Amino acid sequence: MRKLVQLVAIVAVVTSLAVLPAFAGPTTPTGVVVGTNGPANIGRSLAIDGTSIFDGDTLTTGATGALRIRIGDGQLLLAGNTSVTIYKTDAGVSATLLGGTVRFAMVPGSSFEVRTLNVVAVNATNGKPANGQLSILSPTSFQVGSTKGDLDVSVNGISTTVEESKAYRVSLDEDAQTGGSGGSPRGAGRSKGLWWIVGLISAGTAIGIWLAFTSPSAP
Numbered sequence: 693m694r695k696l697v698q699l700v701a702i703v704a705v706v707t708s709l710a711v712l713p714a715f716a717g718p719t720t721p722t723g724v725v726v727g728t729n730g731p732a733n734i735g736r737s738l739a740i741d742g743t744s745i746f747d748g749d750t751l752t753t754g755a756t757g758a759l760r761i762r763i764g765d766g767q768l769l770l771a772g773n774t775s776v777t778i779y780k781t782d783a784g785v786s787a788t789l790l791g792g793t794v795r796f797a798m799v800p801g802s803s804f805e806v807r808t809l810n811v812v813a814v815n816a817t818n819g820k821p822a823n824g825q826l827s828i829l830s831p832t833s834f835q836v837g838s839t840k841g842d843l844d845v846s847v848n849g850i851s852t853t854v855e856e857s858k859a860y861r862v863s864l865d866e867d868a869q870t871g872g873s874g875g876s877p878r879g880a881g882r883s884k885g886l887w888w889i890v891g892l893i894s895a896g897t898a899i900g901i902w903l904a905f906t907s908p909s910a911p
Contacts, residue, residue: 722747722778722785723763747780750785758806766804767797793827808834817844833863850884861888
């Protein structure tokens with residue numbers, strides 16, 4: 693009887709071990725590195741072309757670094773001194789900007805969005821491709837602009853359209869004072885932020901790096 697009980701226990705253990713891998717399964721990457729320039733890391737590891745990116749990975753660049761990744765049909769470029777964490781969501785993939793500047797390319801129907809400061813989400817709008825740039829200026833302010841197509845920028849769930857070739861500086865502090873590069877506040881209140889137009893997206897090193905990394909077939 694004792695031997696029978698031991699045999700049943702052994703069979704149960706072996707069966708459970710055989711079933712575990714089927715339930716666990718391989719983790720699906722959320723993106724892949726497609727271009728690097730200068731110091732860039734995924735966690736503590738050096739980022740190199742072809743490296744897979746997984747849910748929860750944090751990407752960082754040094755002062756002279758740049759990193760371009762592909763997420764589905766979209767792309768994201770980290771400029772120097774930038775940190776981004778990639779998350780898998782029910783809707784797709786979210787890239788959360790923790791500091792610095794990112795440029796992005798989104799296509800219609802893409803499940804890829806860019807977020808920052810806990811209350812800001814950026815998506816393409818009108819079912820058309822969109823390219824843009826997002827920068828954190830302070831713990832309560834950011835700058836966002838479009839270089840192609842219109843962007844839907846949601847602050848605390850309230851959406852504002854950023855039209856092609858326009859950029860805005862946004863303060864999440866309702867006590868923010870007027871000023872900046874020009875224009876007047878477009879909207880006020882802690883719920884949606886205080887918006888100042890700052891003109892066209894400025895040309896510079898980030899654009900040069902973006903073009904150098906982007907192949908003719910890329911968005």
